[in-house]
Amino acid sequence: MRLGCSPHSKGSSAPVIDYLISVMIAKRLGWKAEHVVRAPAPETLRGDPATVGAFIDALETQHTYTCATLSFAQDDINLDAWHAEDETLRDQIGCALDLWEDIAFAGVRPECRPPILANTHTHTGRLEVNILAPRAIVRQTDDSFLTRAHNPRPPKGAQRNIWQHYQDTLNYIFGWADPQDPWRAARVSGPDWTIKRAAELERSCSDIGLSSVDPDDDMQRRITGEPAPVQIMFAARQIEREPFPDKSLLLKHLKPVLSDLNWQIDAVTED
Numbered sequence: 001m002r003l004g005c006s007p008h009s010k011g012s013s014a015p016v017i018d019y020l021i022s023v024m025i026a027k028r029l030g031w032k033a034e035h036v037v038r039a040p041a042p043e044t045l046r047g048d049p050a051t052v053g054a055f056i057d058a059l060e061t062q063h064t065y066t067c068a069t070l071s072f073a074q075d076d077i078n079l080d081a082w083h084a085e086d087e088t089l090r091d092q093i094g095c096a097l098d099l100w101e102d103i104a105f106a107g108v109r110p111e112c113r114p115p116i117l118a119n120t121h122t123h124t125g126r127l128e129v130n131i132l133a134p135r136a137i138v139r140q141t142d143d144s145f146l147t148r149a150h151n152p153r154p155p156k157g158a159q160r161n162i163w164q165h166y167q168d169t170l171n172y173i174f175g176w177a178d179p180q181d182p183w184r185a186a187r188v189s190g191p192d193w194t195i196k197r198a199a200e201l202e203r204s205c206s207d208i209g210l211s212s213v214d215p216d217d218d219m220q221r222r223i224t225g226e227p228a229p230v231q232i233m234f235a236a237r238q239i240e241r242e243p244f245p246d247k248s249l250l251l252k253h254l255k256p257v258l259s260d261l262n263w264q265i266d267a268v269t270e271d
Contacts, residue, residue, distance in 0.1 A: 002179040003167045005153055006067040013053035020119055020130050038123040047117035055114055055134045061149045063135050070129040073177035077127040092174050104152030112138045188236045198233040228261045
């Protein structure tokens with residue numbers, strides 16, 4: 001399991017809540033935007049979107065929310081068992097959410113904590129748990145309640161370091177995959193945005209039953225409409241699935257792709 005946090009934290013709650021809970025979302029694939037249907041649909045685990053959204057929108061601070069994601073490896077959580085509401089798996093995720101709240105609002109009484117929204121995405125073939133929390137706590141003075149700005153993930157210091165311990169502890173207790181395990185490292189890596197867009201293209205190929213893409217079909221036009229780094233990542237990820245991939249095989253596989261893009265490799269390092 002890997003704990004991530006969105007860089008977005010400002011503005012209205014509507015776009016982020018819509019992204020989290022919508023069954024259909026718009027994504028850019030190649031030269032046009034397409035609607036992606038999330039099947040299975042997102043599932044709400046905790047909180048009410050309207051309540052959390054109203055709390056966020058009532059804040060007058062510059063940063064109004066934090067959105068974190070627990071991303072699980074495919075073999076961490078069996079999705080068939082998850083959707084069948086396996087009690088053990090549900091308890092494990094419930095424990096992870098309880099601990100997330102206790103760290104995010106450490107030292108804050110439960111009644112002074114803001115409402116949070118937690119939901120799942122499983123349409124990618126693995127479990128993702130999203131957590132949306134207002135960046136505020138509630139302070140009681142006499143008979144009134146006031147909000148006070150609170151960042152559960154400061155940019156530095158001990159409070160930031162504790163999230164690494166959170167990730168490590170849960171992975172150890174429940175036997176989830178350690179993202180820092182060198183044996184689990186991706187053979188092909190690169191900028192996060194290129195990996196995400198290449199993965200979305202792969203899912204589109206899978207959805208229409210294509211193991212390889214016909215040069216004349218619509219899917220190929222989508223791929224060639226992507227920026228060059230995404231096309232290269234898409235091609236590189238294909239060779240990653242070979243039984244014994246190596247650097248020379250990767251470079252041979254990429255050669256025609258780079259040629260079509262008018263790109264060239266200036267240097268190759270030992271690693």
